[in-house]
Each structure stands twice: as structure tokens, then as C-alpha cells.
Amino acid sequence: MWPDQIHRELSAAGVRLVGYVPDAGHKRLIELCQADKGMRAVVLSTEEEGIGLAAGAWLGGQKTALLMQSSGVGNIVNVLGMVRECRFPLVTLVTMRGEQGEFNPWQVPMGQAVRPVLEAMGTIVQYADKAEDMGPVVNAALRLAYNSYASVAVLISQRLIGIKSFQEQAAK
């Protein structure tokens, strides 16, 4: 499964701290990180806190990854300014909503704005829409971020998350 591939890549890259806001699309990955004794999964009250967490951890010499839904990208815009100005490495894994097959119209505006908003703030955006590509895409994002002091977001297509209705989401 693609969340397992991501977890393997994070672990192999030495990521020991994972910040997240709970999200249905990231459910399995969050559980894998929580179960991993070599990782600390930090639940956040808003995605913005993850940027402070990641920046502080890097000051202290530790690699992080942030997990969020596309709506959360709207919550981190201003603080991405610090990431850019300070050249903090950052890896953000974004599960997309408001994209392919969305059922909640309120998700569409932010979902459609994710890429231009991130790019406007200097974050490099990569896209994964095939489960089998996930490992290599995340591996490359981690290397780009931590070898080149870059902010990199991987957008995970809504097609891979595959929730098609409120009822199905609630049942998860």
C-alpha cells in the first residue's frame, strides 16, 4: 500500500519526527508512524504549528515530515515565508481534496488553490497519482529537501485516497 511505501522512505531517510493534523487520507500513514518506535508522531491543533515544529527541529538537527490535507495548506501560507527566508528544509505530504471526484463543494476552492499557493510561497510542488510511484516520489522529495535546503510538497491525488461520499468518509 502507498502509505507503507511513504513510511518506509521516511524511516530510511532518518525522519524521526512527524507532525500531522488528523486526516482520513493519511489515516494509515499516521498509524504507521505512531506504531514506529523510532518515530514521534506529533498531533497538531492546526497545520501552521507543523511549520514551527519542523523549523525548530531542524535547528536542533532533526529531520521531520508534515502530513496534512489540502485544506491545511491554506493554514500554512504566511509561515512558509519563514521557511523560504531561512532556507529551512521542509517535506509536506498533502492528501488532495477538492480535486478528482470531490463530493464536498466546500473543499474545491482550497483544493484547486493548493499548487499556485504553494508555488507562490516558494515551495516546490510534486505530484503523485499512482500508488506504485509513491516510494520513488517521496524518496526524491526527501533528498531534494534535505540535500538542497528546499521546501518540497508532494500532492497525493484524490484518486489514490478514493473516498467518494460523506457516508464512506464517516465509516472510515
Place this chain on the structure above:
Amino acid sequence: MKRREVVEKLLSNRGDLLVVAGLGSTAWDCTAAGDSPLNFPMWGAMGQAAMMGLGLALAQPKRRVLVITGDGEALMGLGALATIGVQKPANLTVVVIDNERYGETGMQDTHTAHGVDLAGVARACGFNIFDSQQIKNAIHNAPGPNFASIKVEAEKIPLVLPPREGALLKARFRRALLGPDADAE
């Protein structure tokens, strides 16, 4: 109390303390007490000082970490107190220098001028609360997360500015803390 005197006292004989200074007056206060590569003064990212402290404290569990920030900055990131309360970092202290004003924007009232009790919020989130006399010892010795809100005069005082370039502030902090490892792959 006067903010510069409070901060100077907190940072005197600081040993190997790691310091994150929140956007605005507290960054200038920390610089007035003596610029150090082991200060990370924030020129932006308002609301994130406490979370920077959490990230640093989790990455460096053997070092003591102090966040010094203002009431306005802390109010913008109140959720961080809850997040820190859940993580319970034993080596982290957050001190709010509370002048009940937004000092950089024209001294407008913050919520603390109207009864909001930041120490009460922090206590409810799981911090250990100290007063202005106890906090210096707690920064170095008490199991955290620790918190103090110190009321100071609302005064306009000369700016004492740290370096502005973010990448420089980051790099000098990492080199001072991590040595050659800071530049290793």
C-alpha cells in the same frame, strides 16, 4: 517591571541554554541582553515561537530550551500550548513577557489587557506554572513543560536589533549547536 531588566535577568549566566525569541519586542529584548548564535530571534512567522521551541526541545532532549515571547505573539498561536501540553517536553520553558499591548503596531491592547489569563490557559493545557521569581530556576532545573507570564510596563524603548537574514540566523544557530555536523549531509 521593566521588560529589558526581566529578560536580561532570565538570560544572565544562561549556560548552554537554547533560546527562541518571538517576533517583535521580545526578539529585541533578547538581543539587548546579548546577541548569541544560540538565540533564534524571529522576524516573522507570528504565532510560531512556542512551536519552534517544541521542535527544538524534541530534537535536543538533553538541552534546556527557552521560548521568550510576547502576549500578542502567544495569543496568535494559543493552540500551540495545547499541542505542547500533549507532548510534555521535560526540557522546554515558555515565558511570556506580557505588556498587554501589540508593541510593534501602535501599542493596541491585546486580550490580556481585558482579562485573558495566559498562565491559566497554559495550566489548563498541562504546563507547570511559575511566577517571575521562580521561573529562572525552573528554566534550568524543573521538569517541563514550564510556563510563566510576567507582567511588564507598556513602554516604548529603543530597538536593539539582531541580524535580519533568516538563513544566517539558522546557519549560525546550527553551527553553534551541532558543530561540523551542521554542514554534513
